[in-house]
Amino acid sequence: MHSRLGMKVGFCAIALGVIYSPACSSDSSSTGSPEGGVAPDTDGSTGGAGGKGAGGAAGKGTGGTAGTATTDGGSCDVTLAPSDDDLTTIQGALDSKVKSGNTVCFSPGTYKLKNHITLAAAKSVTFQGTGAKRDDVVLDFTGQTNGDEGVLVTTDGFTIRNLSIKNTQGNGIKVQANDSLFDNIKVGWDNSGTADGGPTSGGYAIYPTGCENTVMQNNEVYGAADAGIYAGQCKHVIAHDNDSHDNVLGIEIENTLDAEVYANEVHGNTTGFLLDLLPDLQQKTTQNYYVHDNHVYDNNRVNFAQANTLAATAPQGTGVLVLASRDIELTKNKIEGNGGVGIIIVSYDIIDVLAVLNGGTASTPDPTTSRWPRRVYVHDNTFSDNGNDPQGSYAVFAVATDGGKKTVPYNVLWDGILDPSGYGGNDGGLPVGDAGKATAADAQICLGETEQKSFVDFHGDTSLTDPAGWSTDPTPHKCTLPALPSLTP
Amino acid sequence: MTLAVAVACGPSSHDEGRGPREPAETGAGGSSGAATDGGAHATDGGIVATDGGTLPDLPWDNVAFPSVVDPDDNPSTPEKIALGRLLFYDPMTSVDHQVACATCHSEIWGMSDGLARSVGHGAGLLAGPGRNGPNVTRRNAPTLWNVGFRANEFWDGRAASLEDQVHFPFDTAEELDTTLDDVTAAVAAIPAYATLFAEAFPDEANPVMPVTFARAVAAFERSLLSHRGLYDAYVAGDRAALTDDMLHGMSLLATEGCTNCHVPPLFSSERFVDRGVAPVPGVDDAGRFEVTKDEADRNAFKVPTLRNAHDTGPYFHTGGVSDFDQAVREEVAFSVAHDGAPALSDSDTSDLSAFIMKGLFDSQDSPTRPKEVPSGLPVPVDGFSIRR
Numbered sequence: 001m002h003s004r005l006g007m008k009v010g011f012c013a014i015a016l017g018v019i020y021s022p023a024c025s026s027d028s029s030s031t032g033s034p035e036g037g038v039a040p041d042t043d044g045s046t047g048g049a050g051g052k053g054a055g056g057a058a059g060k061g062t063g064g065t066a067g068t069a070t071t072d073g074g075s076c077d078v079t080l081a082p083s084d085d086d087l088t089t090i091q092g093a094l095d096s097k098v099k100s101g102n103t104v105c106f107s108p109g110t111y112k113l114k115n116h117i118t119l120a121a122a123k124s125v126t127f128q129g130t131g132a133k134r135d136d137v138v139l140d141f142t143g144q145t146n147g148d149e150g151v152l153v154t155t156d157g158f159t160i161r162n163l164s165i166k167n168t169q170g171n172g173i174k175v176q177a178n179d180s181l182f183d184n185i186k187v188g189w190d191n192s193g194t195a196d197g198g199p200t201s202g203g204y205a206i207y208p209t210g211c212e213n214t215v216m217q218n219n220e221v222y223g224a225a226d227a228g229i230y231a232g233q234c235k236h237v238i239a240h241d242n243d244s245h246d247n248v249l250g251i252e253i254e255n256t257l258d259a260e261v262y263a264n265e266v267h268g269n270t271t272g273f274l275l276d277l278l279p280d281l282q283q284k285t286t287q288n289y290y291v292h293d294n295h296v297y298d299n300n301r302v303n304f305a306q307a308n309t310l311a312a313t314a315p316q317g318t319g320v321l322v323l324a325s326r327d328i329e330l331t332k333n334k335i336e337g338n339g340g341v342g343i344i345i346v347s348y349d350i351i352d353v354l355a356v357l358n359g360g361t362a363s364t365p366d367p368t369t370s371r372w373p374r375r376v377y378v379h380d381n382t383f384s385d386n387g388n389d390p391q392g393s394y395a396v397f398a399v400a401t402d403g404g405k406k407t408v409p410y411n412v413l414w415d416g417i418l419d420p421s422g423y424g425g426n427d428g429g430l431p432v433g434d435a436g437k438a439t440a441a442d443a444q445i446c447l448g449e450t451e452q453k454s455f456v457d458f459h460g461d462t463s464l465t466d467p468a469g470w471s472t473d474p475t476p477h478k479c480t481l482p483a484l485p486s487l488t489p
Numbered sequence: 490m491t492l493a494v495a496v497a498c499g500p501s502s503h504d505e506g507r508g509p510r511e512p513a514e515t516g517a518g519g520s521s522g523a524a525t526d527g528g529a530h531a532t533d534g535g536i537v538a539t540d541g542g543t544l545p546d547l548p549w550d551n552v553a554f555p556s557v558v559d560p561d562d563n564p565s566t567p568e569k570i571a572l573g574r575l576l577f578y579d580p581m582t583s584v585d586h587q588v589a590c591a592t593c594h595s596e597i598w599g600m601s602d603g604l605a606r607s608v609g610h611g612a613g614l615l616a617g618p619g620r621n622g623p624n625v626t627r628r629n630a631p632t633l634w635n636v637g638f639r640a641n642e643f644w645d646g647r648a649a650s651l652e653d654q655v656h657f658p659f660d661t662a663e664e665l666d667t668t669l670d671d672v673t674a675a676v677a678a679i680p681a682y683a684t685l686f687a688e689a690f691p692d693e694a695n696p697v698m699p700v701t702f703a704r705a706v707a708a709f710e711r712s713l714l715s716h717r718g719l720y721d722a723y724v725a726g727d728r729a730a731l732t733d734d735m736l737h738g739m740s741l742l743a744t745e746g747c748t749n750c751h752v753p754p755l756f757s758s759e760r761f762v763d764r765g766v767a768p769v770p771g772v773d774d775a776g777r778f779e780v781t782k783d784e785a786d787r788n789a790f791k792v793p794t795l796r797n798a799h800d801t802g803p804y805f806h807t808g809g810v811s812d813f814d815q816a817v818r819e820e821v822a823f824s825v826a827h828d829g830a831p832a833l834s835d836s837d838t839s840d841l842s843a844f845i846m847k848g849l850f851d852s853q854d855s856p857t858r859p860k861e862v863p864s865g866l867p868v869p870v871d872g873f874s875i876r877r
Contacts, residue, residue, distance in 0.1 A: 095717070100729035118853035121722035122730060146857045148596075154850055155719060177847075280619035282811070308870065364621045 076105035076128070086111040091118070098122050105129075106163055108136040116147025116168075123155040123177075129163030134186050134220075137163035149174040149207065160185055172205040172224070178212040185219050192223030192246070193304030204230040205247070208237070217241050225304060226311040227252035227274065231259065233283040238487050240264060248305045248314055249274045250296075255283040260487040261291045271314040272299040272338065276323035278310070279348065279366030286325040290484035296320060297336040300389060313351075315340055316391045324348040326374040329484045331448075333381045339389030341397070341408050342381070345445060347372045347417040350460045357464075372419040372443065377481040379448025383411040396465065397456070412451050415460030416471070418443060440476035447477040547753075548743035551724060554716045554754045557637040563652060563704045565711060568689040573709025575685065576702065579862040580869055581675060582659065584666040585610040589869050590658070590706065592616045593630040596855035597871045599800025600633035600713060605808030606769070609664040616871045624663035627772050629808035632801045635794055637711035640759045644790045644806045647780045651707035652700075669699045676702065681863035709856075715796045716754075718851035720844075724754075731848055738844030741837055745821055745830045750792040756849060757794035761786060765823050766805045776806070799850040814842045 078097050083089045090111065098104055100122045108131035119125060129137035141150045150168035153175045164186040165172050172187035187205035205221035208214045211234040220243045221228030228247035231237040232254040243265045244250040250266035252274040253259045266272040273296065277286045296319045305311035314321070317340025322328060324347055335342040348371035352362035365371070387408030390398040397413065398406035418438040440457060447455055452474035463469025559565050576582070580589040593607040594600045595616055603618040607630045612622025628644050636642070641649055648654035658664040659672065676682045677697035686696040689705055722730035731739065742748055752758045761777040768774060777786035790806045803809065804816040817838055824830035833841065862868055
């Protein structure tokens with residue numbers, strides 16, 4: 001029952017959703033530290049890396065670089081150290097000592113936690129590891145029994161720096177608020193995807209959602225059974241200089257407005273990037289994903305996601321998967337050694353096509369969310385050694401080389417399924433009266449010269465299994481789109 | 490005997506592993522020592538801030554967050570709550586063995602389900618928005634956050650207690666479509682449950698009964714407290730917890746008259762009111778009238794809490810409004826038209842919304858969804874908890 005894109009029966013029924021209002025955003029100001037402190041711990045204040053008001057570093061239009069200043073001399077309002085009962089130490093401090101604007105310093109050592117730690121009653125709080133490096137402070141959730149994540153924060157202006165979180169039972173760190181900065185943290189699962197660690201290797205590692213103004217930089221994430229770096233239903237997201245490896249999905253940006261993702265090392269995952277628009281969510285569109293200068297390589301890990309999740313459908317050997325999203329620019333990425341394909345662009349329809357092929361049923365469409373990728377500009381990327389180990393669904397695209405080895409001879413795949421409404425009569429779409437008359441060019445899947453030479457439209461609705469129906473004609477894709485703006489000053 | 494559960498101190502089973510919290514410095518509203526007697530606003534000296542200064546007065550009496558009071562015949566215990574949690578997530582309650590309480594009261598969706606109106610059996614295991622099936626209920630699933638403070642249950646108040654409430658979804662054709670008696674009999678045949686019931690109800694000769702089933706679930710539901718958000722921190726003296734926008738929104742909540750019904754610190758009340766919410770076409774629903782047969786109650790519905798409104802949309806008993814700002818606009822418009830409230834600008838509305846959505850948001854004590862339940866049936870999968 002294994003289908004071409006590795007998608008399984010039952011996928012179509014997966015419900016998708018979260019409800020955070022995109023409107024809850026008017027208070028992005030950072031309040032700083034209360035004067036005089038608030039009954040701080042005074043034992044062992046390490047004078048660590050500060051971060052006062054660091055949430056502001058992620059503020060509108062400022063981008064991530066401001067957040068990299070980790071030694072601005074800030075002090076610790078509350079200092080924590082490992083103890084016999086780390087949960088009480090940490091949660092007790094968060095519940096009774098930590099006030100808005102405080103920096104909570106974590107002294108070096110391992111904090112053993114069986115329950116998530118949560119922050120909802122103070123804003124503009126910084127978690128700061130005070131070791132020489134992020135590995136010196138470890139929030140170790142091995143054996144966690146309570147909480148769907150290791151760290152849960154629901155207030156604005158949160159910053160976390162220079163520490164590690166590992167082996168949570170669900171997600172690593174979830175922040176459901178605005179103006180967040182994740183800087184130089186390490187989040188992952190040891191032994192994930194193995195008999196020992198597979199079932200417990202969590203979900204997302206770094207997981208901001210329902211957010212505005214989020215920066216993720218200089219982090220390492222590994223072993224996530226879903227995405228290592230994720231942003232969903234957010235606005236204005238920057239992810240750069242992260243190392244995301246050995247996850248099911250390296251970096252995922254979902255139902256988000258304005259994201260810049262660059263200079264990341266994305267390797268050893270099942271699928272390197274997933275840039276998607278999913279139905280049944282509050283945020284109904286994507287817009288402006290500027291994905292550039294990433295190194296996306298060797299994403300050939302066997303998929304170890306939990307069954308019946310979307311991540312379980314991630315096709316092994318994929319550099320970049322664009323699903324149903326629009327207004328995307330993929331450029332100057334170095335895409336190497338992905339065994340299936342460098343870049344694949346598909347509609348949500350393909351999921352139904354595959355479900356039906358597998359004897360299942362098509363999903364119930366969400367009429368308010370588009371299912372078809374549009375305005376995807378792929379240019380000036382470099383490709384090498386992709387398609388040399390086509391697994392699962394990619395086998396259908398493989399041809400034998402002289403040596404008898406099977407390879408996928410394309411760097412860019414598109415399912416060619418068009419919006420039957422003609423792309424809604426706007427944004428250059430066809431007039432509404434011309435519904436059903438859209439052609440390949442109307443999708444505005446625009447390719448650079450390199451990409452044009454190694455491209456196939458496989459017409460997933462009609463000829464998924466019939467190469468005679470495919471098209472390698474680049475003509476409908478000889479177009480350009482306006483360059484997307486950098487969000488980083 | 491009446492056993493009061495201290496709000497911020499009582500360990501609960503869904504808190505397993507977490508150490509006891511320190512006294513409710515951030516949780517209980519009145520702990521910082523402001524005037525809490527009834528009457529006019531607390532004005533004598535204001536709240537003492539943690540930096541020694543005073544905070545601006547609240548626009549209402551500074552009433553401490555209350556303690557849950559258990560019924561005399563169902564004092565909460567960790568064992569009951571632990572059992573109740575498993576029953577809550579176990580789909581053996583439904584005729585198709587795919588719908589649990591948690592299907593429509595999910596921790597992912599503010600102890601509601603993210604749907605305008607809930608969808609019962611016959612729609613598979615998957616919950617949350619996108620759940621689709623033939624059995625659509627009449628009303629939006631009410632949140633269970635702070636439900637232990639309710640005098641009665643449901644939008645029309647037809648159940649006199651949480652224990653009483655447990656019976657209703659079983660008997661409703663479009664929800665579970667079973668009976669509590671039948672399900673309890675099936676539960677009794679499962680050894681793991683028999684053990685858990687015996688531990689939770691040690692004084693009962695025959696611990697697995699419909700009444701103990703209901704008590705365990707009710708005890709679990711009574712443990713769902715949301716009381717440690719930014720508003721609570723502010724009241725406890727963290728003057729930076731609320732932004733100027735939120736503070737303005739807080740004052741508007743009072744001046745618009747919202748707090749006449751959404752009474753702090755629970756931001757709810759036991760009133761039933763007709764707020765002119767547009768009915769669902771084709772759905773016959775007279776609200777409280779259906780219970781009292783009093784014409785004055787026609788189309789009146791219980792006042793929901795504003796706490797965790799961040800997560801509990803779509804809003805109103807119809808689930809007819811998904812955008813919270815729009816829900817606020819409609820409520821304010823009704824107050825302007827009928828109660829003489831001053832009209833609000835868009836900016837005012839935004840501030841009011843910010844106070845509710847952010848200041849009254851605390852989901853820290855969400856229950857943890859069990860990976861497995863004693864029946865061995867697959868636990869309902871929330872569209873979001875499974876990472877879409």
